[in-house]
Amino acid sequence: MNPAVESALISAGATIVSVLATATVAIVGFRTSRSTNQKTLDAAKAATDKTVEAARDTNKATIDAAHADIRHTLDATREGQFADRYTKAVEQLGSDRLDVRIGGIYALERVARDSARDHPAVMEVLTAFVRCRSGERWPPAVDGEERERSTRPDIQAAVTVVGRRDTERDSPDRCIDLTDAVLIRADLAGAKLGGAVLTGAHLEGADLSEAGLSGAVLTGAHLEGADLSEAALGGRADLTGAHLDKAKLPGAKLQWGILTGARLGGATLSYADLEEADLSEADLSGANLSHADLERADLSEADLSGADLSDADLRDVRGLLQEQLDAALGNMETKLPDGYRCSAAWST
Secondary structure: OOHHHHHHHHHHHHHHHHHHHHHHHHHHHHHHHHHHHHHHHHHHHHHHHHHHHHHHHHHHHHHHHHHHHHHHHHHHHHHHHHHHHHHHHHHHHOOOOHHHHHHHHHHHHHHHHHOOOOHHHHHHHHHHHHHHHOOOOOOOOEOOEOOOOOOOHHHHHHHHHHHOOOHHHOOOOOOOEOOOOEOOOOEOOOOEOOOOEOOOOEOOOOEOOOOEOOOOEOOOOEOOOOEOOOOEOOOOOEOOOOEOOOOEOOOOEOOOOEOOOOEOOOOEOOOOEOOOOEOOOOEOOOOEOOOOEOOOOEOOOOEOOOOEOOOOEOOOOEOOOHHHHHHOEOEOOOEOOOOOOOOOOOEO
16 A cells, blocks of 8 residues: 555544544533533522422411401401490480480391301390380370370380391300280281290280290280281290280191190180190180191190180090080081090081
């Protein structure tokens, strides 16, 4: 081979080897640099994430604390507002002006609706107002002439509020106490008075239709001529000695009711549910008991003189005597206990 050509080939080979070596070093250097940079980036990212998380936790704690402070401030402000509204409304009840008293009553109702905590106190104030002020005669005499008595407008407003209250907010250790309240011809239709104490209350001519009176205490209450149509008087509502002369109780639910010695002369009890009711010694003379359900009711010594037992179910009553039936009225559809007979005077 020509020495010049050989020398050229050797020179070219050396150049190629040199280039390859340089490229190899560059590639290795690039890969090493990239790995180092990735680790640096990963470390920087981790540090950043940690800083951001710490900042987020700090900010959340700060925000939560701020929210708690705001809630505390709002609660304190709200309680202060309730206390102020309550105080002003109670002051209105003592006003000499009827319209101001009524305004105070409805202001108290708003407090009771807005504050579950104040609800029991509001109801206690309103029932105390009724007990203390309902005895004042209404309407007042004009030129010395007294008109037919009824419930005063502010007293009516108070019992209306009590009757439509949210019963779930009632205090378990407080009852609705309307003892001896004078609510003559008051409108209490649909009122929620379950468990209420109405001992000796004057409810003559009152509208208690569809009222919830389950478990109510009505001992000695005056309900002459009252409308108790469809009223719920079960749950051992106590009407011992109550005056129910000429009261209207069609469809009333009196199961398990206690009516010992109650005066029901001339009362309308048609279609009434009197299952398990205690009517012992009750005055039922002239009462309309047609279609009444008297299953297992106690009629011991009850006065049934002239009582209408048409279509009534008496098959399982307790304490019934033949002489009581003989004094009553009925028809051939009246269901009697075994061994008893209807009076010859009963209609067919």
